[in-house]
Amino acid sequence: MTPDWKQSVVYQIYPKSFCSAHGQATGDLAGVTARLDYLHWLGVDWLWLTPIYVSPQRDNGYDVADYRAIDPRYGDMADFERLVTEAGRRGMGVMLDIVVNHTSTEHAWFQAARQSRDNPWRDFYLWRDAPNTWQSKFGGSAWEYDPLAGQYYLHLFDTSQADLNWDHPPLRQAVFDMMRFWLDKGVRGFRLDVINLISKPADFPDDDSDGRRFYTDGPHVHDHLQQMHREVFAGRDVLTVGEMSSTSLAHCIRYSHPDQHELSMTFNFHHLKVDYPDGHKWVAARYDFIALKRILSTWQEGMHAGGGWNAIFWCNHDQPRVLSRFGDAGAYRVQSAKLLATALHGLQGTPYVYQGEEIGMTNPDFAEITQYRDVETLNAHRLLLAGGVPEAEVMAAIRQKSRDNARTPMQWDASEHAGFSGEAPWIELAPNWREVNVAAQRDDPDSVLHHYRRLIALRKQHPVLVDGDYLCLTPDHSALWVYLRRTPNATLVVACNFSGETVGDTLPSLGTLAAAGNARVLIANHPDTPALGAELHLRPWEAVMWLA
Structure with missing residues (x-):
């Protein structure tokens, strides 16, 4: 019997930019609840919420300071429970983003671990007396010295995101217990952030590389995920998708093959690097269309033959808007938005729609670095300028590649602030919000929005899809x-x-x-x-x- 999630569609919500029910600069959970009728009308089956936990927001919530508490910016636990209940009444399941490769350095675990080398929390993290050559994905060394701890801690991402030690059994049990906590609250799925990076070799090998070859799909990652499945997912109807950084087809077949008992499906990002000349992200460049087809075709054929399952997507909170990236955001905005939707939704796998994709939202093309908020973007701007790259080239790359391209507020209507909030949002709107919005398209049967709605319905009607x-x-x-x-x-x-x-x-x-x-x-x-x-x-x- 085909699992329901194979014919379902997932809608990704970035709560900070989705809707504010309370008229604040950032979105909130009550705002998501207020828009559930729209999502039900669209026909989606699952709602993936990016992190809503207590966080200093250095990386917009992917730096978690308390896994069991709702960040007050978004509301409280009652707001979350109401959202889960109301989504369920409409036949939609809620998926939470689980960020367990690292925590914020403000997390109680890390603050306790810093105190001494012999306390029970020390081994929740990865420490060394001296750094090796590994590099952070956000730029610079992957090691940061902590004066109180007297050692360096590993951070594959921002310095405020300390990597967890998955070889330590008590850490794994703490994570599994936290996930059961959310399942008991009615959560029906998890998206697991950079989950293939959780296993690092104990000897931290050193060479002239940035280190990713040692920890990508690391030595015990499949063991850890199988234990997670046994202790958290087994016996429950749970949808799980793993975000896989720089992964391989062979590993993703293993991660998602039902006989492996790990995950339901996997995200890979190889097709979203076809505009990275020589592997460099921060360069403005045209994309390679033939490479795009080749990569997607390889994964379509390989996952089908191997018994794995793809999560298929163009956009998310970390990627530029696909219409600006692979389409024509000008004269052919409507046609190319529909084309991109058709090309993706015809593939095998579970489609993911990122908020605003269904109305053809575009990159905002911000001209000044002061308009950006993303820590990766700001780090890139600083490092590229320090490396001698001219400002015009740096800004051209940022306008094309910044994660903030996907994080501008959802465009609901043509009123002030696009119906997102009663006050100015935390980041500026894309300038076309008066023309490109839900209200303008809801009553137009030829709109991008209605095209997405028809595609979502087709997947449930035709087994060949x-x-x-x-x-x-x-x-x-x-x-x-x-x-x-x-x-x-x-x-x-x-x-x-x-x-x-x-x-x-x-x-x-x-x-x-x-x-x-x-x-x-x-x-x-x-x-x-x-x-x-x-x-x-x-x-x-x-x-x-x-x-x-």
Whole structure:
């Protein structure tokens, strides 16, 4: 029997930027509850909330200071329990973001660990008398000296995010107990932040690299996740998705294969590095379309063959808006937003929709560094300037790559502050909020919003979208991505023109399908979609799904 989550769609909520019910600069849980009818209308099945725990907000909540308490910025436990109850009444499950590779240095565990080398909390973290060459993903050394502790602690991310020691059994039990606490409150799923980084080799090997090859998919990560499954997930109906940093296909098959008893599915990010020239993020660059298709095709074919399961996505709180990244945010904004949705939702895996993606929100194109709030962005700006990169080049890269591109407030309507709040938000709005918003699209059946709604419904209606295998017909074409999804009973054709020009090609396999005479259009983003045939002519940013 196919698990329900294989035909479901997850909607990601960044609460800080979603909706403020109390008229404050940041969003809150009551604001999420107030928008549940909209999410139910959209048709999504799961609501993933990014961290809402007590936090100093150095990394917007991914620096947790108390795993069992709601940050007052978002409300209180009663607000959370009300959200879970009301979502459940509408048939939607709530997923929490679990950040257990590291904690904030303000967490009680770390504050206790600093006090002496022989207290029971010391081994909750990773300490050394001298740093090695490992580098933080946010720039600089991955080690920070703590004068009170008299040692260096590991932080793969910000200096305020101390890595936890997963080789220490009491630490694992504390994490598992915390997760059971949330399940008992009605939480039905977990998204596990950078979970494949939790296992570090005990000897901290040193070489001329940044260290990631030693701790990515580390030595005991599968053991730890299998123990988590046994002690937390087993016997419960829980959806789990692991965020996998710099991972491999082979590991993700293991993480998500049902016989492994680890996770339901995995995120990988290889397809979102096709605009990183020579692996460098902080450079403004065009994306490589052929590489994008190749990577996604490899993961589609490999996970299907290996029995794993993909979480499929374009956007999240750490990525630029896909419309600005891979589409046309100008003249073809509506068509390319629909195309990107069609291309993704035709794939095998569980689709994730990030707030605002369903209305075609774009990057804000902030011109000044003072408009940005993200710690990674601010660190990059400082380090790149110190390295001699001209300011104009640095800002061009930041406008394209900053995580804040996804963090501007949700655009609900054309009123002041876009209906997000009664006062100015914590970060500025994207400048197109008066035109691009939910209210403007809700009553327009040809809008991006309604296109997403139809795609979400199709996944529940057609088993080929869930179970079908995958075959790319245009791996080397410079503009077309045409692929098939096939089961013994049906074939789905997804054809997309990723360009602003009319493009044609002859694909004999489509002619064979057309000859059967039963192909019909499931969804398209242009009017007057032609019948399926061997000769394919797609207009600018045209996308079509045919079912045969």
